[in-house]
Amino acid sequence: MRRIVPVLTLFLAACASETPAPVVTPAAVPAKGSHGHGRLIGLSISDLGEVFGSPAFQVREGPGLKLQYRGGGCVLDAYLYPPEKGQGVERVTHIDARLASGADTDAVACEAAIEAGR
Template sequence: MRRLFPIFALPLAACGSQTPPPKSTPAAVSAPLPAPLHQHNDLIGLSANDLVEHFGSPRLQIRDGDGTKLQFASAACLLDAYLYPGQSGGGLPRVTYVDAYRRDGRSMAPQDCAAAIEAH
């Protein structure tokens, strides 16, 4: 009889209460982050093509030696971007200095003027 006991115990063990394995919860799916806003305070280093892409055609273009001044305008302000080639004198001219001012001549932050021009 001892030998039969393990055989009878197997069906009873199968009927015992079994807890189902814990369900794995899927990882939270995060929505993609919105595209970063254009940083108007980071115009230094842009090329003339980059500026035109952001602001449209310049109102004024002045060449002086190896430098170029591009002026962009909105109803509220004017933005002057000064482009020069690299220190070696070659390569694509890039913005090295930016100046912005209101139509009445008062100075203003370049990033505020750039935002006004893009909104125009």
């Protein structure tokens, strides 16, 4: 019995050990003009114009600006906001893509479809 207690104690200690927290590394910001999800992030209004032409719809929402592009059966919304310091050009901080039916779709595929139809 005396031998079981130390072995049991070690076994329980091993089971109760904490697992280290996973290391989280920030995602790399894609370079302007690179291909892949989020390539529009950081672009200005004039940059978007070079990529897609004129927006089909534009609306100011508080401090931000929403530009909407349509083509290839999808709709892409780009949300632009001024820098946090308040000075400088508005830049894309978020994008949403959906099919004409309203169902979510891949943003990269939608970007390509709109560019191809231009």
